[in-house]
Amino acid sequence: MMSAVAATVSIGGRPSWSTRVARTSLVFAALMVLVWLLVLPLIAIFAEAFRQGAAFFWAAIRQPDSIAAVRLTLTVAAIAVPLNLVFGLAAAWVMTHFAFRGKALLGALIDLPFSVSPVVAGMMLILVYGKYGWLGAWLEAHGMQVIFALPGLVLATVFVTLPFVARELIPLMQSQGSEQEEAALTLGAGGWQIFFRVTLPRVRWALLYGVLLCNARAMGEFGAVYVVSGHLRGLTNTLPLQVDQLYDENFSAAFAVASLLALLTVLTLGIKRLLEWRHGGELRRQY
Amino acid sequence: MGIEISRLRRQFGQFAALDDVSLSIADGEFVAVLGPSGSGKTSLLRILAGLDQPDAGSVHRDGEDLLTLDARRRGVGLVFQHYALFPHMTVAQNVAFGLQVRPWRLRPRASAIKASVDELLRRVELESFAARYPAQLSGGQRQRVALARALAIQPRLLLLDEPFGALDAQVRVNLRRWLREFHRSLGITTLFVTHDQDEALEMADRVVVMNRGRIEQIGTPEQIYRHPATPFASRFIARGQPLPGNVEGATLRVLGQVWRLDGFAMDNVHAVAVHVRPEDIVPALRQGEGLCARLLSLRHVAGSVRAGLQVDGVEEPLEAEWSERDWGRHGAAVGDSIDIHFQALTIFGTDREGRVHARSECHPPHAASPVAVGPWRRLSAE
Amino acid sequence: MTRHVLPGFRLSAGYTLAVLGSCVLLPLAALLWTACELGPAGWWAQVGTRRVLASLRLSFGAALLAATIDVLLGLLVAWVLVRYRFAFRRVCDALVDLPFALPTAVAGIALTALYAPNGWLGSRLAPLGIDVAYTRLGVLLAMVFVGLPFVVRTLQPVLESMESDLEEAAYTLGASPLQRFFRVVLPPLLPTLLTGYALALARAIGEYGSVVFISGNRLFRTEIAPYLIVQKIDSQYDYRGAAALGAVMLAASLMLLVAMAWLQRWTRRWAVLR
Numbered sequence: 005m006m007s008a009v010a011a012t013v014s015i016g017g018r019p020s021w022s023t024r025v026a027r028t029s030l031v032f033a034a035l036m037v038l039v040w041l042l043v044l045p046l047i048a049i050f051a052e053a054f055r056q057g058a059a060f061f062w063a064a065i066r067q068p069d070s071i072a073a074v075r076l077t078l079t080v081a082a083i084a085v086p087l088n089l090v091f092g093l094a095a096a097w098v099m100t101h102f103a104f105r106g107k108a109l110l111g112a113l114i115d116l117p118f119s120v121s122p123v124v125a126g127m128m129l130i131l132v133y134g135k136y137g138w139l140g141a142w143l144e145a146h147g148m149q150v151i152f153a154l155p156g157l158v159l160a161t162v163f164v165t166l167p168f169v170a171r172e173l174i175p176l177m178q179s180q181g182s183e184q185e186e187a188a189l190t191l192g193a194g195g196w197q198i199f200f201r202v203t204l205p206r207v208r209w210a211l212l213y214g215v216l217l218c219n220a221r222a223m224g225e226f227g228a229v230y231v232v233s234g235h236l237r238g239l240t241n242t243l244p245l246q247v248d249q250l251y252d253e254n255f256s257a258a259f260a261v262a263s264l265l266a267l268l269t270v271l272t273l274g275i276k277r278l279l280e281w282r283h284g285g286e287l288r289r290q291y
Numbered sequence: 292m293g294i295e296i297s298r299l300r301r302q303f304g305q306f307a308a309l310d311d312v313s314l315s316i317a318d319g320e321f322v323a324v325l326g327p328s329g330s331g332k333t334s335l336l337r338i339l340a341g342l343d344q345p346d347a348g349s350v351h352r353d354g355e356d357l358l359t360l361d362a363r364r365r366g367v368g369l370v371f372q373h374y375a376l377f378p379h380m381t382v383a384q385n386v387a388f389g390l391q392v393r394p395w396r397l398r399p400r401a402s403a404i405k406a407s408v409d410e411l412l413r414r415v416e417l418e419s420f421a422a423r424y425p426a427q428l429s430g431g432q433r434q435r436v437a438l439a440r441a442l443a444i445q446p447r448l449l450l451l452d453e454p455f456g457a458l459d460a461q462v463r464v465n466l467r468r469w470l471r472e473f474h475r476s477l478g479i480t481t482l483f484v485t486h487d488q489d490e491a492l493e494m495a496d497r498v499v500v501m502n503r504g505r506i507e508q509i510g511t512p513e514q515i516y517r518h519p520a521t522p523f524a525s526r527f528i529a530r531g532q533p534l535p536g537n538v539e540g541a542t543l544r545v546l547g548q549v550w551r552l553d554g555f556a557m558d559n560v561h562a563v564a565v566h567v568r569p570e571d572i573v574p575a576l577r578q579g580e581g582l583c584a585r586l587l588s589l590r591h592v593a594g595s596v597r598a599g600l601q602v603d604g605v606e607e608p609l610e611a612e613w614s615e616r617d618w619g620r621h622g623a624a625v626g627d628s629i630d631i632h633f634q635a636l637t638i639f640g641t642d643r644e645g646r647v648h649a650r651s652e653c654h655p656p657h658a659a660s661p662v663a664v665g666p667w668r669r670l671s672a673e
Numbered sequence: 674m675t676r677h678v679l680p681g682f683r684l685s686a687g688y689t690l691a692v693l694g695s696c697v698l699l700p701l702a703a704l705l706w707t708a709c710e711l712g713p714a715g716w717w718a719q720v721g722t723r724r725v726l727a728s729l730r731l732s733f734g735a736a737l738l739a740a741t742i743d744v745l746l747g748l749l750v751a752w753v754l755v756r757y758r759f760a761f762r763r764v765c766d767a768l769v770d771l772p773f774a775l776p777t778a779v780a781g782i783a784l785t786a787l788y789a790p791n792g793w794l795g796s797r798l799a800p801l802g803i804d805v806a807y808t809r810l811g812v813l814l815a816m817v818f819v820g821l822p823f824v825v826r827t828l829q830p831v832l833e834s835m836e837s838d839l840e841e842a843a844y845t846l847g848a849s850p851l852q853r854f855f856r857v858v859l860p861p862l863l864p865t866l867l868t869g870y871a872l873a874l875a876r877a878i879g880e881y882g883s884v885v886f887i888s889g890n891r892l893f894r895t896e897i898a899p900y901l902i903v904q905k906i907d908s909q910y911d912y913r914g915a916a917a918l919g920a921v922m923l924a925a926s927l928m929l930l931v932a933m934a935w936l937q938r939w940t941r942r943w944a945v946l947r
Contacts, residue, residue: 023850026850027757030749030752030757031753031759033749033753034749034753035761038750038768038769041817041821042769043768044793045780045783046771052786091688094688094689098682098685101679101682102677102679102686104686110689110693116697119933120879121881121922122879122899123899123903123919124704127704127919128704128919130912131912132699132700138703162692162696182679185679194680195679217774224778226777226881227903230881231906243776247778248778262776262782265775265779266779269774273768274767
């Protein structure tokens with residue numbers, strides 16, 4: 005342990021014996037916290053998933069309900085993530101290139117979904133789009149079902165992941181200013197040309213980063229989706245909802261499905277790390 | 292015909308960035324807009340480029356209303372102060388951008404674009420840098436790329452925002468000369484904005500002096516330097532230093548000396564400002580003549596001597612500038628008292644709002660003779 | 674009349690407002706409307722029951738405590754990650770994001786499996802008389818888990834920008850290590866710590882997936898407020914009751930949001946000083 009610890013901060017030349025001990029114990033304590041709080045649960049997922057062997061694992065994943073859940077999760081993400089990608093770009097464009105009344109309010113609204121409980125978010129959607137909600141009668145008359153159906157899942161997912169891309173882009177575009185866009189304008193470029201040839205190439209990594217986080221959250225969202233889905237097995241069960249239902253019936257099968265999501269998480273974190281390593285300067289790493 | 296700017300006004304809240312600005316620029320002219328920061332010069336530039344709209348006034352080019360054209364179709368080349376080069380494009384791609392974004396019917400063929408990019412890079416002496424990215428260039432090179440990029444769209448008006456602001460002193464001087472020559476070879480109407488007096492006076496055909504959103508004076512560098520029209524122009528460009536003085540009829544009383552004043556009408560005049568230029572303060576040859584001054588400091592700067600002088604009755608020390616050769620003959624040291632003369636004074640009469648109503652330059656009686664080295668006789672002694 | 678030189682204001686503002694309107698503003702208005710319709714008496718009839726009050730007490734109490742623990746643990750982890758070089762530092766740094774990226778339901782069942790009486794840790798803790806799963810301690814643990822990355826990631830950039838010059842200055846002035854930490858390092862970190870605290874708190878209050886599995890949802894004892902909302906909607910179809918409770922939660926989030934905006938201004942003032 006001692007040899008693995010090398011301090012970057014060396015105040016007053018060689019650290020004394022007591023400082024070295026203090027540092028080592030600090031690092032040790034932090035490692036303990038991380039292992040206990042983060043590593044153990046992660047290991048537990050995979051251990052439980054394979055407790056009854058690989059064959060059982062495969063069977064659990066390949067049962068029709070699980071496959072339907074995977075398909076639904078991918079569908080929801082495939083709709084919600086592009087919606088949020090465009091939303092992030094549009095919001096960042098508005099927030100960074102123009103001065104207008106109510107700009108601060110708009111910024112606060114973009115951030116709002118982060119601090120609202122997902123369960124409350126789902127409930128609010130029911131109050132609007134549910135059978136007895138504001139638009140319920142109108143939607144029913146037009147043969148549209150939102151709650152307990154795909155559109156509801158998408159709406160809930162969009163709500164929960166709304167700020168991800170925008171929050172990544174706004175600080176970056178703010179720091180880059182409008183000068184390059186103005187230069188392109190005086191050179192005769194049109195709006196889309198400016199966007200695709202000047203703005204987009206400069207924010208692409210931050211955009212990818214935001215989309216990555218957005219996607220991870222979209223596929224893993226539980227609370228908001230739980231409320232609006234009605235969890236009809238094979239119909240409106242996304243992967244996390246499937247995990248929840250299996251948990252009461254077949255413990256190991258639940259972990260088998262959960263391990264898929266855990267794998268997605270590990271993959272996401274890996275790519276995230278790679279992006280931070282290669283393009284760290286452009287990325288905002290706070291939530 | 293050129294550009295006709297008429298009565299432009301631009302307000303940001305309470306702050307008037309442009310206040311009734313009118314200016315005409317002839318075809319092919321090289322004009323400098325000179326003023327301190329906050330004087331409205333950048334606002335003027337942005338309005339001409341189409342990046343901002345004035346609250347009132349008009350801009351015409353050869354009789355055509357420029358303000359109704361949006362920035363994209365104006366054909367105005369703008370070189371930004373910090374260049375605003377596209378960092379993700381090479382030098383060649385940056386220069387080609389303006390041609391590539393044209394609607395396809397007006398877009399030259401790829402080979403034609405390449406040819407004009409090559410030609411432009413040759414002109415700005417950067418042929419061998421075509422494949423580099425802006426981050427790999429020095430400041431002066433970036434500036435020339437920005438220039439080439441603006442020129443690629445064959446603008447009818449070229450605007451430069453503080454073109455040398457972000458450069459080292461040495462690079463700056465070289466680029467100034469280069470740009471002057473470059474303009475001469477292109478003949479394109481050019482307006483550049485600067486806060487540096489030397490830059491404006493050295494490069495421009497005509498200089499527009501701006502202060503607080505207003506134009507103080509328009510003229511050739513020589514006119515402005517020799518005959519500043521306002522106290523601001525005098526201070527800012529001719530380095531005029533205020534002296535206490537008052538007007539009595541046809542005479543001006545300054546530090547106990549009486550100067551004859553011609554053609555100075557005191558109608559509407561609220562305050563009088565008397566300015567003297569550093570080079571118009573000269574040492575008297577013999578002691579006991581002129582005004583007594585204490586030598587506070589001496590600095591030798593490239594062939595000239597700048598002296599700080601404490602003169603009784605003047606609060607701030609005055610700065611005088613003499614040629615090294617003249618000073619050599621005198622040879623006083625810091626702390627000595629010397630006698631000085633004023634060779635010329637400029638006097639302004641302003642109203643309550645600071646507008647100039649009367650202006651005059653006075654010289655000692657025989658200063659008109661070509662070699663005027665003093666000593667001067669006073670009109671009347673104290 | 675505002676002037677927009679760059680193109681695309683209408684299009685981008687239109688899309689932004691359309692999405693915000695349908696996903697955020699309209700639902701928000703619906704919640705406020707439903708809550709207002711109840712009136713104060715009707716609202717209290719929904720919220721004032723023993724069961725709801727117990728859940729609110731647990732949700733807010735556990736979240737406050739969990740966020741406090743997160744600040745302490747987060748400061749330790751962020752400090753070590755920024756200041757020291759050691760084996761697996763990069764892996765540890767990446768791991769911090771786990772609670773943020775791991776689907777909450779997955780985290781919930783993983784924690785439960787670990788701490789259940791027959792789980793790895795649960796079976797070892799049970800002989801000591803410590804029950805984690807299906808107790809309030811479990812709720813607290815899950816909340817600590819989800820809040821940790823918010824504190825660490827908020828602190829990291831500030832610690833990085835602080836580097837060691839402040840400490841070195843203090844060192845040359847003769848301060849001891851503890852004095853350096855408490856008198857030089859900690860004060861400028863305070864607004865950042867509070868921001869991290871507020872973020873972790875907001876997340877913990879609203880958290881559902883990670884908590885409901887380990888809490889066991891025992892009546893009056895381990896039911897959290899989001900669980901009650903789900904119950905009211907899911908099995909009782911009691912939308913008014915859910916809205917009444919939701920309004921309380923929303924008010925708490927909005928208050929936290931305002932607090933964070935205020936904290937950010939404070940942070941910026943400190944930033945100028947540096």
